[in-house]
């Protein structure tokens with residue numbers, strides 16, 4: 638349970654079984670290793686209904702095991718409440734961004750900052766591509782990008 642006056646971040650991708658659970662797990666481990674995880678509410682969600690109720694993709698689970706990052710999640714779709722209860726909603730590509738901005742317009746008083754996670758990348762790789770039709774190397778790329786971006790995002794929110 639996050640402490641009062643805490644910070645909150647929701648990671649979002651198309652299906653919530655590939656990119657966003659990896660980002661959530663990487664950020665949670667980073668915050669825990671920095672001793673600040675109790676200050677954060679951390680979650681992930683999907684723009685679509687494709688995979689609701691499913692665990693993370695097996696290729697992503699294997700990637701997380703290779704890097705000793707715990708990952709446990711059940712895919713859910715983003716809700717109207719998310720747009721007022723999370724400070725940040727960080728997504729992976731332009732399709733996610735336009736879907737989220739459209740959904741935010743249907744919420745009375747959306748307050749979440751909706752951004753590309755890649756906008757925090759020191760290597761300026763803005764888009765985290767969907768690895769669904771890819772292979773292990775594509776999940777490794779997602780992991781490396783999430784590592785860089787989550788580190789920079791955490792440092793920007795001490």
Ligand SMILES: N#Cc1ccccc1-c1cc(NCCCN2CCCCC2)c2ccccc2n1
Pocket residue numbers: 651652653654655687688767769770
């Ligand atoms: N769509 C697309 C797409 C386009 C380019 C690259 C990847 C994908 C792609 C496709 C997926 N599921 C297959 C299609 C699902 N059905 C689409 C029609 C409605 C009923 C559901 C994914 C599932 C989970 C996470 C990411 C996914 N990403």
